[in-house]
Amino acid sequence: MQTVTKRELVQRIAEKTGVQQISAKEVIQSFLDEIISELSKGNRLEFRDFGVFEPKSKAHRVARNPRTGDKVDVPEKTTVKFKVGRLMKKKIQKEDATDGPDHDIEEEAVSRGS
Numbered sequence: 001m002q003t004v005t006k007r008e009l010v011q012r013i014a015e016k017t018g019v020q021q022i023s024a025k026e027v028i029q030s031f032l033d034e035i036i037s038e039l040s041k042g043n044r045l046e047f048r049d050f051g052v053f054e055p056k057s058k059a060h061r062v063a064r065n066p067r068t069g070d071k072v073d074v075p076e077k078t079t080v081k082f083k084v085g086r087l088m089k090k091k092i093q094k095e096d097a098t099d100g101p102d103h104d105i106e107e108e109a110v111s112r113g114s
Contacts, residue, residue, distance in 0.1 A: 039055050049085045
């Protein structure tokens with residue numbers, strides 16, 4: 001598994017769309033900023049076939065410090081839940097199936113129409 005950075009995404013998108021990297025970066029950053037803004041307002045974001053971002057509140061709870069065994073108060077907090085969309089799920093599962101040890105290179109060439 002590789003880590004893809006925002007910079008790499010900017011470069012790919014700029015190349016595919018023919019826009020300058022600075023313009024692509026501004027659009028991507030604005031998009032990410034808007035997602036953060038909407039989630040911080042408590043709004044749910046739905047991108048068809050991609051997925052859904054939804055803020056979730058975690059209730060206050062009492063936990064234990066595993067080292068000392070002492071009780072620790074954990075305050076209420078909000079996290080973000082992401083539910084994978086249909087198209088992404090299908091694409092990821094298809095790629096996972098081709099990564100297995102039984103995967104044959106010829107099958108991949110046939111499925112791509114080569």
